[in-house]
Amino acid sequence: MPFSSDPEAVVQRQLDAFNARDIEALLATYAEDAQMFEHPLKLLASGSAAFRERYVARFQEPNLHATLLSRTVMGNIVVDHEDVSRTFLEGAGRIKLLMIYEVQNGRIARAWSIAGAKTIDAQP
Secondary structure, eight states: OOOOOOHHHHHHHHHHHHHHTOHHHHHTTEEEEEEEEETTTEEEEESHHHHHHHHHHHTTOTTOEEEEEEEEEETTEEEEEEEEEEEETTEEEEEEEEEEEEEETTEEEEEEEEEEEEEEOOOO
């Protein structure tokens, strides 16, 4: 059975693949020429090779996990509010993100991130 091209379903598959650290499933949710920006215009990645490089590096973080706090869907735009566990230079911590996804033809064409303040976990 083919995957749904519904924008919300596409973004959910992306989130699931991210948390599973499944690079092939994750890349399958993005268009070949997809672009990712730090909102509004700072280009972070463009095209499959850049996305692969970005996510393969991110998947090395031992505590990487995104928790969906809320989701808003309006047509082909999906906005996720996420709480993401990461490993920063300063140590393990969390960051709140707003992720805005534009879905076209069943794949994410553009994505924008807006980062909140990061917090570093207390060190033992």
